[in-house]
Amino acid sequence: MRWHERIAGDRGDKLLLSVLAAVTVLVPLLNLAVPATSSLHLSTYTVTLLGKYMSYALLALSVDLIWGYGGILSLGHGAFFALGGYAMGMHLMRQIGERGVYGNPVLPDFMVFLNWQELPWYWFGFDHFAFAMLMVALLPGALALGFGWLAFRSRVTGVYLSIITQALTYALMLAFFRNEMGFGGNNGLTDFKDILGFNLQADGTRAAIFIITALFLALGYLACRLIVGSKLGRVVVAIRDAEARTRFIGYKVEWFKLWIFVFSAVIAGIAGALYVPQVGIINPSEFSPLNSLELVIWVAIGGRATLYGAVIGAILVNYAKTVFTAAFPEIWLFALGALFVLVTLFLPEGLAGLLRRREEPAT
Numbered sequence: 001m002r003w004h005e006r007i008a009g010d011r012g013d014k015l016l017l018s019v020l021a022a023v024t025v026l027v028p029l030l031n032l033a034v035p036a037t038s039s040l041h042l043s044t045y046t047v048t049l050l051g052k053y054m055s056y057a058l059l060a061l062s063v064d065l066i067w068g069y070g071g072i073l074s075l076g077h078g079a080f081f082a083l084g085g086y087a088m089g090m091h092l093m094r095q096i097g098e099r100g101v102y103g104n105p106v107l108p109d110f111m112v113f114l115n116w117q118e119l120p121w122y123w124f125g126f127d128h129f130a131f132a133m134l135m136v137a138l139l140p141g142a143l144a145l146g147f148g149w150l151a152f153r154s155r156v157t158g159v160y161l162s163i164i165t166q167a168l169t170y171a172l173m174l175a176f177f178r179n180e181m182g183f184g185g186n187n188g189l190t191d192f193k194d195i196l197g198f199n200l201q202a203d204g205t206r207a208a209i210f211i212i213t214a215l216f217l218a219l220g221y222l223a224c225r226l227i228v229g230s231k232l233g234r235v236v237v238a239i240r241d242a243e244a245r246t247r248f249i250g251y252k253v254e255w256f257k258l259w260i261f262v263f264s265a266v267i268a269g270i271a272g273a274l275y276v277p278q279v280g281i282i283n284p285s286e287f288s289p290l291n292s293l294e295l296v297i298w299v300a301i302g303g304r305a306t307l308y309g310a311v312i313g314a315i316l317v318n319y320a321k322t323v324f325t326a327a328f329p330e331i332w333l334f335a336l337g338a339l340f341v342l343v344t345l346f347l348p349e350g351l352a353g354l355l356r357r358r359e360e361p362a363t
Contacts, residue, residue: 047210051278061221074292176284195277
């Protein structure tokens with residue numbers, strides 16, 4: 001099967017990509033070209049909110065790739081998302097320069113406040129956009145490579161692997177909360193001014209970031225579809241369904257798991273980098289194990305092992321979160337838990353299962 005046939009996908013893929021293409025064009029157009037007095041106008045806040053949802057959708061894709069197709073339930077994937085976000089945040093902090101509260105051309109404001117005398121060595125290079133983007137992929141990928149090599153080599157699987165991934169992100173959260181780590185402590189990194197010389201608060205910049213996020217979501221989706229339709233993807237699914245048998249017939253199971261885990265972490269890091277300039281902050285709370293648990297719920301509600309289900313689940317759940325936390329903030333977590341239970345009981349294949357049933361011929 002040729003590569004273009006593998007990414008052609010089914011009805012769900014085509015529908016999702018068509019909607020994504022339409023949204024990528026219409027949302028910036030309705031924001032920039034339609035007057036604010038028109039009922040069709042979209043506010044910059046709405047554009048930013050939709051862009052945030054798309055970055056979450058890209059993150060959900062990374063979880064579905066390893067959980068839905070690889071059977072690797074990671075409860076710490078938020079760590080890779082946060083590392084990518086911190087890499088982007090460090091670049092944006094270096095761009096502030098003398099425009100900070102303390103006017104220091106080199107040190108970020110939080111370092112001046114804490115009486116740091118010089119920039120830590122691990123901040124070097126982040127004043128260059130290309131270096132920062134390299135770190136966006138390299139840092140999550142390196143962490144996933146080291147962790148995955150140790151875990152898969154030791155044949156840690158199932159609930160034990162899930163617990164270890166959760167412990168990993170919790171440990172990182174505690175570390176990043178410490179002021180002496182040099183990442184802003186509890187407050188994290190914020191007060192960003194511009195990116196590549198463009199004002200981050202300008203409507204045009206927000207619209208451009210939205211378009212870039214949509215393009216990366218489409219590219220990430222196509223890359224994941226290409227992988228799961230390839231021989232590599234079929235072996236990964238075989239490992240999910242019968243790991244011992246796959247190992248017995250000669251496949252190096254650990255290497256297949258490691259490859260897909262690292263690739264998934266890189267996607268999560270890119271999602272974090274796209275998230276930060278839109279929300280304007282990155283702090284240790286992004287490492288919270290609760291965030292990683294929510295990722296799994298997005299995928300389960302949307303429909304695991306479908307890819308488009310992960311995107312749908314991430315967008316719908318986060319939209320519901322926006323609505324409920326504004327109207328009924330005290331009951332949001334209960335509503336999320338109830339939604340997860342209802343979907344598990346009545347829609348075990350998630351929302352994507354409804355589309356699959358409609359496509360099945362009547363018997």
